[in-house]
Amino acid sequence: MRDIRKPVERRPVRLEPLSVLPVFCTLEGKPVLVAGGTEAAAWKAELLAASGAMVSVFAEDVSEEMQDLLRDGAASGEIMRIGRDWSAADLDGMAFAICDAGSDEEAARFHAAARAAGVIVNVIDKPDYCQVQFGSIVNRSPVVVGISTSGAAPILGQAVRRRIETVLPRALTAWAALAERVRDEVMARCTPGAGRRAFWERFVDFAFTGAEPDRMSGNASGFISRLIGADKEARQGKVTLVGAGPGAADLMTVKAVRVLQSADVILFDDLVSDEVLELARREAKRMLVGKRGGRDSCRQEDINALMVKLAGQGKHVVRLKSGDPMVFGRAGEEIAELEDAGIPVTVVPGVTAGVAMASAFATSLTHRDRAQSVRFVTGHSRDGGLPETLDWKGLADPATTTLFYMGGRMGGRISSRLLDAGLPGETPVAVARDISRSGERFWFGTLSALGDGIDEIGFDRPVLIGVGAVFADAAARAAVVRESGGERGPVRISA
Template sequence: MYRFPAYIDLQGRHVVIIGGGGAALRKARLMLAAHADVSVIWPDIEPDTRKELDGQVSIIAREPVDTDFKSARLAFIAIEDVDAARRWAGVARDAGALVNTVDDPELCDFNTPSIIDRGRLTVAISTDGAGPVFGRALRSKIEAMLPERADALLEFASSYREAVKGKIAWDDRRSFWEAFFVGPIAAQVLAGDKKHAHEAMLSVINGKEEKTKIGIVHIVGAGPGDPELLTLKAFRIIQSADVILHDRLVSDEILALARRDADRLYVGKAKANHAVPQEKIEERMIELAREGKIVVRLKGGDPMVFGRGGEELDALRAAGIRAFVTPGITAATGCAASAGMALTHRDYAQAVTFVTGHAKDGGESSGDPDLDWVALASLKNTLVIYMGVGKAGTIASNLISNGRAPATPVAVIENGTRENEIIIKGSLGELTSLIDAGGIAGPALIVIGDVASLAQGKTLQNLATQSSTPQERHVA
């Protein structure tokens, strides 16, 4: 360690800034964030500095004098003249202030770090002046990991500090707080539900066993596959999970982000072959939450787009479990981005419709999708069909017989955004041949409409000149 990090209480304390330009302004902003009593002293105060600081700090437009530093806790020297900077640094130090001289490490008693300011939570990063840009890059990374409501959580905890002291024995207090910050009550505060978090906290402190066993469920969208398409919130929640119930479409890279000691339960289903019946999944989530766990129900794409997220939310609410939804990038937007097509490119489409090719009661093989073909065919906009590969022939013939032109462009995207992505394109009339020739087995989306002509993919002709078996094409 080159310098010792310490947090200084500057509330209402005097801080002197010598200078009137941009550097002085930046230091003044920092000091105002720390609620200091700031004086900015220099004959030339730039108009922008004056405009921003007016009314918030004392602006003294003259040469500094020695007595300006009296009782100053910190002094910043932010002027270009090296000799003058040296002199004022000496005066400030003699007056008992700690000094920071901009761009002159030898004249610094302290550095200003890269700061993350979330109220009570403050993170400071110093590179001892050797690489401030690196420090700022690290700050962005840490910032992205911190929950948005960290300050609210600390505020919440602090409001119970005395009550915990009164009710929980000294020996047990540390483990109480350790469990609190990683447990379901903190998760509720971070999810924005302070009301129920207070109820749960009171029952824990008052020793009402049963209620303490109520955990929390997060229904989280994992996006279409590429782990970088996860939202920051989803990333943080996955890392907080005690147990993750996940589908087939959640990629291994995303599961690998969970804590090593988190339980992972596969509850996926493929077409009609339901690995775990829906009611069982819901029951399991309720049981786990009642054990006091942070349960994450992780689903491919967005949990509320053809993901049964709505049904699960209803079941959890009916059981009195606190449940929250974190959206994800749905396959349609992920695949469209990957294929380089805008689903509502204004030269081609004014609307987009998401449709399932899956019959409601039991999967693609169980029957034809029960759709309003007349309405779908008459919309000359973009149709995105989820789970439609097994019924591609039915879909194409129904749309064509109800008026959609066989020449309408289509694109099929399998494993969109993943390493093994395949994109093929052609016309509605040749949809089944495209799917056969591309060896498409799913998960895949079908995009129908003029925007599909924009997709960066292979055509039937390209596929015909490629290697002969679908397996070989997948490997390619």
């Protein structure tokens, strides 16, 4: 008999070490000096002017890019040229100073003069002479995202910027401006704490639809009234069942991440990875309510009662489950308990482990020439053995792909029952352990050798067993992926 585990709160690390401190500088109407007329200096001058600065460019000669900028002007601020080199006196009263120095000697001289004048200084591409550094920027003003690699890998910073650009809609600029306009009215009309946060969470949901606010909000006061019902909803509390996917954080849905960012309490399973939890709202309480076969586990009844209790206190409770909540996740019992208690409950799907395994092998589970159906089957019963109610004759259908979840300990018995039901011993089999995680391992072989394969790959971690003709080419594909550098864990192919 296993011991019963009690829910355990896990406190997140609030802040990891920072290589640099990200700050944002207001330059509206302030004087800024740029020394140099190069292409690089032109880009920095345009960036500063876009922030509203009054930019003075000191240069005897200017590049074509600088000439174009001086002729056309910037999106904001002003840019003017002074046709000579800079002097120390020119730095007096400046808020910011940038130089594209031709030598280390000039860089050192400019840096010393700026520091003496009390001016923030940056020398382009010479970090030893910089108080501040420029990173990549995602501009959705008034939302501005700055990205720094501390000078170590600018190209990496640009790649990060491109990825952020894809998830931040252009309309975010208009929504942020609307938020600024309605902020005072929201503060006056919504109750402090949960009520206000619920309003802004709904507001953000609208902002990320990609639609312009003037098409949805209309009159600002009317828009606030439409969302004010979030106050009542916040007091009532709710539960969201969220699929965390098989392990890798980048396999979560965007909606799942947004829900994690709005949670008050997160009840998570043993198999939820730390990198997934890192995506959650920092202030959210995290409670481990792990359930693992053959190990100390929290009772399902205790988990159900805890969800009802926390939601009854007006909290947004996220029940975070590995894979998909609706696939061997006990979601049906939890939903029934919450509905009986009158607690609103919604579900956010996740990538289930079987689909993640198929993707890792580049294998279609329903390949038209090899399988006409796919089955997800539990590999153990409530008492920890092999379920006796399974239709083994049906599972032995050669035109079916079968995925056994949580079946590592039962691998040998699964093989025996399928063989007894008539499935040929040479039927291809694939086994994955810790799919999508850093310890990911694969084994490929035949049904008759499945027991030996499980012994080799181990079952101390989550194991998924795939049986069917579709896995005939999986070993070869996995080897190709490994040779291309994309495979994370060792692949073992049975002789």
